[in-house]
Amino acid sequence: MTGSGPQPLRVLLVSHYYPPHVGGIENVVRQEAVRLAARGVQVTVLTSGERGEVRDEEGVRVVRVGAWNGAERRAGVPFPLLSPLVLTAARRWARWADVVHMHDCFYLTSWAAGLGAVLTRTPYVLTQHVGLVQHPSALVRGVQRAVYRTAGRGLLRRARRVFTLNATVADFVRSHGVRPERARHLPNGVDTALFRPAASALERCGARRRFGLPQDRVLVLFVGRMVPKKGYDLLLAARGPAADYDLVFAGDGDAPALAGLAGVHHLGALRPEVLADAYRACDVFALPSTAEGFPLTVQEAMASGLPVVTTDDPGYAPYRLDRSRVTLVPRDAAVLRGTLTTLAEDEALRARMGRYSRSCATTDFAWEEHVGALIEHYRDALPTGAP
Template sequence: MTSSRPLRVLLVAHYYPPHVGGIENVAARQARALAARGAEVTVLTSALPAAVAPSPVAGVRVVRVPARNGIEDRTGVPFPMFGRGLHRAAHTWARWADVVHLHDTLYMSSWSAGWRAIRTRTPLFVTQHVALVEHPSAVVRAVQHAVYGTIGRRLLRGSRAVFVVNDSVAAFAGRLRGRRDGVELHPNGVDTALFHPASSAGERRRLRERWGLSPDRVLVLFVGRPVPKKGYGLMLAARHHDYDLVFAGERPKHTSDDPGVHHLGALGSDEVSELYRACDVFALPSTTEGFPLTVQEAMAAGLPIVTTDDPGYSSYGLDRAQVALIDRDPAVLRATLRALAGDPARREAMSRYSAAFAEAQFSWQRHAHRLEEVYREALTERGTTVTGTPA
């Protein structure tokens, strides 16, 4: 089959902005980057009650299927329950697409669209974001094993390529896939026009005033959902009067009255970018995430990084003298944060390192270019020709 039209990409993500979370942010930026290169992108995702969709992006169509969000509301696990319209939408848009790209295999949207791609022999690609998550609920752990061991395994084996952001997830995907070939380390990019260091001490002061934060306290920022996986409880357990804690993300049901703990709620990317520039240190004691997007954003904003010593970081070659990779222990976290709070010279050195590392390593243009390469390789084998895109 020959065509002169642009490349058609179906991206599938269980959530999408305005819902706040790492997978949906990656999917949105990936869609934008592919569209900027000339592709036609359709995103298949959930429609949640009372959600206000963000402004449209040229070249990106967002198809939202009604879903219920009760599981996340009750347990903190982001798992939308789709209605019957999911299968019809997956059938329609998988037929339209040249390639289908799933974001993780754990979710109903991926099951439906991925199975349709396999049935129609449409080239299938997967970004596997995480491995098995250590969750306190035995039910959640059992569901993960059941899903990844069945439909997840089938989708990973049926994909042309599996993209991961760290070695731990690569090993996990390789085991389920039955082979490591086709599993590729593929770092996410960062919008360095949005996420960048504060231009001056004056800008930092103005942002702190805007957000009601102390002008002279050391501020430690956490961005993420208030769940065990992200290390929210560890952050609270590491509280000390040497610094204030600033939380950006869904507001928990019960918050502390401690004046040194600030819960700012779920925020958009523009607002979070301001908080990066307002704060002094970024901390994320999460588990089984490897290199989360929020760590990349914080580095681009020039913040010293304190995060879990996850094996998934190994392939990035981080300088451990400039990035604090620590055990998930509140005493260790507290000691590390106290040491940084009392050492502005070390914070400044770590800040410079973060900004330089992000500038060199994290590019959405490079990310999208690699996706386009593998998409086109698959289409060439099928005899499908689409128009070129900008370099």
């Protein structure tokens, strides 16, 4: 006889990208997938890839559907165009799953998974990471609005739960038909063992040496794609010729704009384990982005014990940050210049802000709490009477 104990929960996670592709959403999905699997959940990830394949990665089944990624390479728009086979894969794995969990309603992977969930009558939940992005292209802005009013709105309204990371996105999903009782605030976690402060001055010097960074300068780190939404251009505009600090950029995008600039260092896109070293090499983190609320890179910087300078976004409201320890500023080059100059000149202030950052990260952004809450939401989404 075989045992007849409870069957493990089966979850289909859906994301337009997944590591080794570098970016915030894909890192979140990987953390969720691996940590859910460690708790005994059977996890399949549906995502895009250069070619179609199914592989086991860290105890997680990863299903990659072939996609063309030219929009990101040519215009910095992270929108893979998938093979029609995504519809077949989505239906198959939605039928396998007890619950489907999509990340962001904007992408083709989520549209296919939503259709698969409806056809197989599988309940689904959805994490909405951002609202409408104020992209410099009117065409891109128009496409966003059209998507959110049609496919996006349909996905959001049908979801059993919609998770948001900040107040701005919570308002956005409610304006697109999500009933208040179905919306939940669920912060991302951060790996506080990987992203940690340098243990000593010697470790920091070693990290700088590995990246070819100067040992005798205050280093201000930016992490993200080099696109206007992220505000890298504001940081360049804020830095005068006699600045007391150097800028360090980690990410891909408009790299030619950084070439040959004195006091500017470009590390390229980095895997998380390498990026953690870049945080430890630097003294300040700056991200003057727009419409992001509380992005993962800010959490990583805080876990790494860096003082944070970022945009004063209403999305930070639910976190009740101490504004004397986290600097929230308008997207203005002159204000950025003054703020970063003050921090560059005041080592004691940087140390106080860094200690606060680390304390917040270890207290408020635990991955285990995030994953535990996810499992409860998955169970709540199951049909009445399901095991």
